[in-house]
Amino acid sequence: xxxxxxxxxxxxxxxxxxxxxxxxxxxxxxxxxxxxxxxxxxxxxxxxxxxxxxxxxxxxxxxxxxxxxxxxxxxxxxxxxxxxxxxxxxxxxxxxxxxxxxxxxxxxxxxxxxxxxxxxxxxxxxxxxxxxxxxxxxxxxxxxxxxxxxxxxxxxxxxxxxxxxxxxxxxxxxxxxxxxxxxxxxxxxxxxxxxxxxxxxxxxxxxxxxxxxxxxxxxxxxxxxxxxxxxxxxxxxxxxxx
Amino acid sequence: xxxxxxxxxxxxxxxxxxxxxxxxxxxxxxxxxxxxxxxxxxxxxxxxxxxxxxxxxxxxxxxxxxxxxxxxxxxxxxxxxxxxxxxxxxxxxxxxxxxxxxxxxxxxxxxxxxxxxxxxxxxxxxxxxxxxxxxxxxxxxxxxxxxxxxxxxxxxxxxxxxxxxxxxxxxxxxxxxxxxxxxxxxxxxxxxxxxxxxxxxxxxxxxxxxxxxxxxxxxxxxxxxxxxxxxxxxxxxxxxxx
Numbered sequence: 001x002x003x004x005x006x007x008x009x010x011x012x013x014x015x016x017x018x019x020x021x022x023x024x025x026x027x028x029x030x031x032x033x034x035x036x037x038x039x040x041x042x043x044x045x046x047x048x049x050x051x052x053x054x055x056x057x058x059x060x061x062x063x064x065x066x067x068x069x070x071x072x073x074x075x076x077x078x079x080x081x082x083x084x085x086x087x088x089x090x091x092x093x094x095x096x097x098x099x100x101x102x103x104x105x106x107x108x109x110x111x112x113x114x115x116x117x118x119x120x121x122x123x124x125x126x127x128x129x130x131x132x133x134x135x136x137x138x139x140x141x142x143x144x145x146x147x148x149x150x151x152x153x154x155x156x157x158x159x160x161x162x163x164x165x166x167x168x169x170x171x172x173x174x175x176x177x178x179x180x181x182x183x184x185x186x187x188x189x190x191x192x193x194x195x196x197x198x199x200x201x202x203x204x205x206x207x208x209x210x211x212x213x214x215x216x217x218x219x220x221x222x223x224x225x226x227x228x229x230x231x232x233x234x235x236x237x238x239x240x241x242x
Numbered sequence: 243x244x245x246x247x248x249x250x251x252x253x254x255x256x257x258x259x260x261x262x263x264x265x266x267x268x269x270x271x272x273x274x275x276x277x278x279x280x281x282x283x284x285x286x287x288x289x290x291x292x293x294x295x296x297x298x299x300x301x302x303x304x305x306x307x308x309x310x311x312x313x314x315x316x317x318x319x320x321x322x323x324x325x326x327x328x329x330x331x332x333x334x335x336x337x338x339x340x341x342x343x344x345x346x347x348x349x350x351x352x353x354x355x356x357x358x359x360x361x362x363x364x365x366x367x368x369x370x371x372x373x374x375x376x377x378x379x380x381x382x383x384x385x386x387x388x389x390x391x392x393x394x395x396x397x398x399x400x401x402x403x404x405x406x407x408x409x410x411x412x413x414x415x416x417x418x419x420x421x422x423x424x425x426x427x428x429x430x431x432x433x434x435x436x437x438x439x440x441x442x443x444x445x446x447x448x449x450x451x452x453x454x455x456x457x458x459x460x461x462x463x464x465x466x467x468x469x470x471x472x473x474x475x476x477x478x479x480x481x482x483x484x
Contacts, residue, residue, distance in 0.1 A: 008293075018280040023269045026290075030261045036412045038260040041292035047322065048268075050283035051250075076322045080289065170278045 008042055009228045012082025012105065014073045016048035017055060017089035018169045021198030021217065025088035028221035042228040045080040047073040055091035056133030067095045074103055084108065086224050088198045088217055090130055094137040106227075111143040113223040114194060114216035118147040121214060123192040125149035127185030129161045129178075130196035140196055148191075157184045164203040174203030182209040250284055251470045254324025254347065256315045258290035259297060259331035260411045263440030263459065267330035270463035284470040287322040289315040297333035298375030309337045316345055326350065328466050330440045330459055332372055336379040348469075353385040355465040356436060356458035360389040363456060365434040367391035369427030371403045371420075372438035382438055390433075399426045406445040416445030424451040 011029070015022030026046065035041050053065040070092065077085060085107040087093065093110055100107045118126055126148045128140055135141075135152060144150050153161060160181035167174030178200060182193045186209070193213050195201045201215045253271070257264030268288065277283050295307040312334065319327060327349040329335065335352055342349045360368055368390045370382055377383075377394060386392050395403060402423035409416030420442060424435045428451070435455045437443045443457045 013288075016280070016283065016285065019272045019275075019283040019286075020269075023265060023272055026268065027262075027265045030265055031413070033261075033413075037408075038258070038292040038294075038296070038411050041258065041261040043258065043292060044261075044288070044290040045318065045322075046255075046286070046288035046290065048286040048288065050280040050285060052280075054280070076287070080287075080318045080322055166279075169280050171273070171275075 009083040010043040010045060010081050011224045011228060012077030012080065012085045013044060013046040014070060014077065014085060014087040014092070015046055015089075016050040017052055017087075017092055018199060019048055019050045020168055020171075020202055021088050022046065022048050024202050025086075025198065025217050025221055028218050029224055032218070032222045032225045042225055045077055045082050047076050049073060055089060055094065056131035059091060059094050059133035059137045064095070066092065067098060070095055070099060071102060074099055078103060078105060084227055086220055088220065090139060090196050090198060090216065091133045091137070093139045094133065108220060108223050108227065109143075110216050110220045111140045113219035114140070114196065114214065115143045115147045117214050117216070117219040118144060118192070118194065121192055125151050125190055126214065127151045127153070127182070127188070127190030127193045128196055129153060129157075129181055129185065129193055129200055131165060132158060132162070134196055140194070144194075151185060151188055151190050153181070153185070157181050160184070161197070161200070165197050165199045168199035168202045173205070174199070175205055175207055178203040179207050179209060182207070182213065186212060251325040252285040252287060252323050253466045253470055254319030254322065254327045255286060255288040256312060256319065256327060256329040256334070257288055257331070258292040259294055259329075259334055260441060261290055261292045262410055262413075262444055263330050264288065264290050266444050267328075267440065267459050267463055270460050271466055274460070274464045274467045284467055287319055287324050289318050291315060297331060297336065298373035301333060301336050301375035301379045306337070308334065309340060312337055312341060313344060316341055320345060320347060326469055328462055330462065332381060332438050332440060332458065333375045333379070335381045336375065350462060350465050350469065351385070352458050352462045353382050355461035356382070356438065356456065357385045357389045359456050359458070359461040360386060360434070360436065363434055367393050367432055368456065369393045369395070369424070369430070369432030369435045370438055371395060371399075371423055371427065371435055371442055373407060374400060374404070376438055382436070386436075393427060393430055393432050395423070395427070399423050402426070403439070403442070407439050407441040410441035410444045415447070416441070417447055417449055420445040421449050421451055424449070424455065428454060
């Protein structure tokens with residue numbers, strides 16, 4: 001029984017990693033939607049489970065602990081009517097292929113969305129700020145290499161990124177650490193800085209480097225709006241959209 | 243199959259009415275949580291369906307159109323593991339009793355949460371700004387009357403509130419209309435202004451009247467955090483918590 005099923009496709013959000021990042025992502029979907037009233041907005045189901053084990057630590061330890069709860073969440077979202085899936089957590093994309101293998105619903109990839117945004121900017125090499133796990137898993141390197149050269153963080157820069165991420169997860173600001181990390185990347189020749197952990201755009205906020213940063217969370221949100229609206233025109237079953 | 247079920251109770255959010263208000267509510271839950279890392283945060287499942295028919299119009303027309311999709315959403319949230327429910331939409335509480343009658347999961351009532359916040363402020367009569375439907379349905383009047391006297395809006399004030407609400411739903415600011423409405427309430431002797439439509443706290447933002455306003459969305463978010471954390475200590479089955 002389904003009353004008033006929307007013409008727009010429903011996004012399923014595997015979230016809570018962290019919870020503030022999920023809220024930021026949902027807000028960016030709302031902001032990216034060409035709406036004049038409630039009913040124009042993208043329908044969503046969200047599974048926000050902050051208790052999923054730390055993704056970066058799991059990647060570095062060669063541990064697939066986060067995969068089982070992510071699969072649970074994927075099942076919840078499918079049963080709740082999600083037509084396609086998005087994960088506002090960069091590190092969790094380490095398990096993207098295995099999650100995609102378990103569902104017919106397309107799972108948008110945050111690095112594909114970000115690579116499109118990087119291509120559109122064309123500002124020279126891009127400095128990658130993320131968790132250590134995202135870098136170790138190579139989530140961005142191959143996908144970005146066609147769009148731009150990549151500068152990886154040195155150890156002091158990574159430590160600053162870690163501090164900014166931890167601050168946001170604990171409800172603090174993180175901006176000074178993020179600015180210091182971004183500044184080091186720009187000094188090393190980055191034309192722009194990719195904020196490839198979903199806590200980092202929150203830390204960036206009104207940073208003085210905001211116009212030099214590229215936000216994969218926003219890129220993924222824009223891709224979700226396009227998918228939801230595009231599906232309205234060409235709705236032929238989720239399994240046909242890859 | 244459930245991996246790593248959290249010790250905290252899971253809030254189910256009947257949302258999308260409107261979508262920006264749901265994001266605001268989720269952000270207030272995150273902000274109200276005493277967390278030092280992801281895993282301390284409140285687990286949530288969110289059903290955001292902006293296509294639910296306009297609640298205020300339905301109340302004024304004596305039409306129960308929103309009830310069927312709300313019941314659909316309630317079922318989705320129960321199957322997704324929600325231990326208790328919250329609706330970040332004041333007008334939708336017109337159907338609170340009928341929704342509560344269909345689930346063992348407690349549905350927190352936004353006006354109960356707001357009444358507690360009003361009692362704590364004790365600033366004299368409270369000016370009620372909301373949709374016309376919320377006032378016609380009497381969602382606040384009985385619950386607030388023990389906490390404070392109530393000043394209802396006159397027609398020009400209601401028209402300003404309507405304009406502020408519509409602006410936020412269309413992705414605009416709404417602050418000037420909200421400030422004008424709140425100013426009229428304060429001139430008429432209100433000690434504080436209750437922003438009893440979930441779009442209104444968004445419009446209030448950094449308004450010059452912000453310190454005179456009481457935000458039921460925030461009060462409901464705080465009640466959800468207390469419920470999620472309190473349930474951790476006394477978890478005995480959702481049906482025993484009213």
